[in-house]
Amino acid sequence: MTITRRQALGLTAGAAAFLTFAPRISFAATAETDAAIKAFTGGATPTEGTVSLDTPEIAENGNTVPVGVTVDSPMTEDSYVESVLILADGNPSPAVATFHFTAMSGAAEAKTRIRLAKTQNVIAVAKMNDGSTFMDTKEVKVTIGGCGG
């Protein structure tokens, strides 16, 4: 997938128009992102901490941005991370991926590469086997190439 500069600008304009009318949520996520978080947590507001996102401060190209997530958990049969939801709140659709762990995962860590349409927040929400939820947010600046390249 290639996101052209024009599309990126269009998205920015759209998001700006949207924010003018939408009520602002604590971390300024879009309503769609907030709904996705609530659907994942069963309505609960996640606590900061325990989960941490590893993203570059600046992505050279929005088509391939490395993202890593680590959850502080013993990963035993009694206490483990069930899943981690990754969202990107400035994309046409915020859903990125959901990792599902088990006690056999050994460590609650995963990495992948994602597409970001523009500079925006990447969000990770972790759900533990006891139902508690945690969240981390990182901003990634997406640069736009030089000449049409």
Next chain:
Amino acid sequence: MAKVVKHVAVLFAGVMLGGSTAAFAGGPSDDKLVIDDEIEIITRTAAPEGHPLDEVISGWHYRTEETRALEADSFQNPGMLYVERGEEIWNTVDGAAGKSCASCHGDDGEFLKGLGANYPKWDEANNRPINIELQINACREANMEAKPYKFDAADQKALTTYIKHQSLGMPVEVDLTQGEMKSWWDKGEELYYTRTGQLNLSCATCHEDYNGNYIRADHLSQGNVNGFPTYRLKQSSMVSLHNRFRGCIRDTRAEFPAAFSDDLMALEVYVTWRGSGLSVETPAVRQ
């Protein structure tokens, strides 16, 4: 005027990056590229005689830490998917003669070791330089009795990537004493310094005068070609050298020459020479 432009570029870079990473903001990084902790890649070397710059630097140094890391791990490098595909093609029979590349050249990679580091070469039969893509097509027609690949066909890119990868780490060296290579080099040099397009840019404007600076958010490299075909994050696929040449010329808003035309073959001879001594990095990973 030139000085003003430079200042604007540097200032812009500072704004973009908030001055957070010094190595990134100014000039190339001083990192070392060792693939899989095994294969040392020559990414900086003394320029060959007659080169306008003192040091030849691979485009790898101009990329962010994350992009550099992708190339340093052959598993994470998505270009390796195309190397594997290229190996399959190498060993697959095609054409009326019932042959594969491996039928004549073997399947152990011995024949290919170092070969990709020494192209383009002089092609006596056609009285012009020949590159890997044209060599593949010549073999397909003459020996395999198969159709030549169209420019940038997926199989052409994968096979070229596989062939070049067999010289990973070996220094690029073009033999200008063969045939009329020197006169093609001269023609390539002339093209390199000729301003074209509505933006009135030559290759040298960006890649010689302003390498290390920014053109909007792009960190300009020396434009060396030792990593082609290159896995480009923008396309999420392999990009061939002549595709990149055409893209650059298009970006100056000029009419661009056909792939493998005399102009682009001359440019390939000259630009490959400019990167003499750098290791073959194929498949390099770039933005």
Next chain:
Amino acid sequence: MAAPKPRVKVPKKASQGEVITIKTLISHPMESGQRKDKKTGELIPRKIINKFSCEFNGQVVFSCDLDPAVSANPYMEFNAKVNEPGTFKFTWVDDDGSVYETEKKITIE
């Protein structure tokens, strides 16, 4: 590209109870469904890998639901705790219903 081809990297051996790192990559364009065909102006239909899973001796170790925002040639890196020798089975599910699979064995030293 030809048919999607998986690549996986798993250590050949581990000590009992060791947590190992597994890396996977598969060639796939991850067509997002949001891109237009430059010639016709029509939307190119979505075609992505939507599910990945890793099992060890029949038990799920790690899985992932993928959305169109995952990059082309999807890469996954995760861990597994190895208590016994056995076989890792990796599965990728395509939107068109195709399933791509590969396996790797591991021994205990």
